[in-house]
Amino acid sequence: MIRGASAHAVNTFIVANRLPVEYHAVAGWRTSPGGLVSALEPALQDLNAVWVGWCGSPTPDDSRGSRPTRPPHSANIAMIEIPLNQSEVSCFYDGVCNSAFWPLYHDSVTSPIFRDDDFEVYHRINQRFASCVASNAPHGALVWVHDYQLQLVPALLRAMRPDVSIGFFLHVPFPAAAEFDMLPWKDSVLRGLIGADLIGFQTASSAGHFIEEACRRLPATRSDQGLVLEDSKGSRGVTVDVFPIGPDTGRFSALAATPAVREAAVTIRANFGSQELILLGVDRLDYTKGIDLRIRAVTDMLKSSEFRDRNIQFIQVAVPSRSELAVYQQLRVKVEETLRQANEELAALGLLPIHYIYETLAVEQVVALYLAADIMLVTSLADGMNLVSKEYVTCREDGTGRLVLSRAAGAAAQLGDAWLVDPGDCDDLKRGIAEAILAGADEARARMGRLRRAVFNADARQWTESFLTRLREAR
Known part of the structure; x- marks a missing residue:
């Protein structure tokens, strides 16, 4: 359900692991931590945008439950909450995101841990995010997906809603081949990301690493704009570029x-x-x-x-x-x-x-x-x-x-x-x-x-x- 803006007027969807607000059992609703919220909010005030994400607090395992009602975070930013129960948080957030992707994408400063059962939950949560957007986005909407927690969303969403424009931005480094080769789900990740029309990175080195891996592992070739993908339906271009994030x-x-x-x-x-x-x-x-x-x-x-x-x-x-x-x-x-x-x-x-x-x-x-x-x-x-x-x-x-x-x-x-x-x-x-x-x-x-x-x-x-x-x- 969209709160804070009329659904028919919305044409921009922000899809991120966390909402701009989080729910705390004692403090109640409060601003979420992290740089993404502070970076996006100033510009989003000028748009009728919807933000899709998790509230940071798990629902009970035996029920999806509901959160206490709250006022919209901003007059121009509506929110749709994606619920996660405690077992999903353990596998998706603590497991795959923070124990596998985070260390791997940071040069394996500490050893990543890969569990296939956790990745199955990761896929299920990514599907939940994609299905929510597919059900709520108007025809031709702009959908901006953020970071390593949601790398499968672009392809999953494209399969359901090819009419929307899909962007993906990776806030962390994309690893070089030696590190990426360690990932047991590398093909799934690459195929998930190339569902986007535009893929953005913080630095040229990360963009280069991604293009190299895509050309090495997928039916893709390098182009002036990024990549050209080939499949049974023909060819499709994916723009890959560098967008260094700044402060407010x-x-x-x-x-x-x-x-x-x-x-x-x-x-x-x-x-x-x-x-x-x-x-x-x-x-x-x-x-x-x-x-x-x-x-x-x-x-x-x-x-x-x-x-x-x-x-x-x-x-x-x-x-x-x-x-x-x-x-x-x-x-x-x-x-x-x-x-x-x-x-x-x-x-x-x-x-x-x-x-x-x-x-x-x-x-x-x-x-x-x-x-x-x-x-x-x-x-x-x-x-x-x-x-x-x-x-x-x-x-x-x-x-x-x-x-x-x-x-x-x-x-x-x-x-x-x-x-x-x-x-x-x-x-x-x-x-x-x-x-x-x-x-x-x-x-x-x-x-x-x-x-x-x-x-x-x-x-x-x-x-x-x-x-x-x-x-x-x-x-």
Whole structure:
């Protein structure tokens, strides 16, 4: 059932694993976490759009049940909830999505786990999403499917509704052949994706990996637009292109200018005393983010003779993530043990301890940290894009601030004026951080100016509008 917009006026469907709101047993309905909601919402306000997704809370196993009634999330964004019971969540979300696809698509930083029974549930959930859209979308609608949780939806939907225009965007990296070969369901995934008219990726390397795999495993050939598919019905073109996602620059700029947020930034610096510099890391607690390696690199650098006499504070925010999974529980233990050892070493030399925050912060608190920090450290081992790096740049309206950025983050392709580092090489991490600290004010401002132009020229609204424009042209 569509709530929030009249069905006959809707021509754009957003299909994602999660709705813009989630249901919490204690807090009730609240905004969903993650970058997709913040990236899409600004542009969708100008459209009569429907968002199809799961609410983040399972229904009972013995019944599909129903959620408490709620007002529409936005006057212009209607919602259709796809129910998942607890056993489906375990197989689909915890199993295939977070234990197979997520690690595999991030260079197998941890070993992926493949279970055929889980993939059967994955197929069933993808079919449920596709059937819902097929039942609700008007003739000729634009349907934009998002991310690795729903890779089978494009082909399943095309089989039922060939009249709609189907786009798919992958927010995470698409793996190279050596990694993709490990996936037991690779042919199903490729055939699912090529049901789309337009397939978008964060980076050119991901788009290239996908085209190579499609040409190698399917009756497909490369074209100027992407792919040409051959089957018994003839040929069909699929457009494949790069659409780097950006932050909601308007929202973050406005927050950074808010007196309360600016005062909070001043308070943060005051609370740490007379420190010369503040280094900052803000990440989900995920093994792709390289938090433990960053802690080790910063600790070694601060202990060195070059920096031991400088008053430098490092703040690391780790946002809880997927804490019900054993691999994430083990990661938390590893990170916090690394932190404990680091702080013992720093304390022995009379140096400032690393300040560690393990909680989900309000966006106003995060922006205050962005304003308080002199140097932002984004050193993920693998990342589709990484919006934290772009949010930090957006908030530095006065042209100050310095960004140390992983070459393995998709953002590095656009933010080449950051101090780029190899995230798996402790010596290179130290080199990049040291160079950012020692750079002159003029160089730092020049770099930040170029970074800001890159971010503001490709923000969330531009990303959404460019993808939907290409989708309209792809049929």
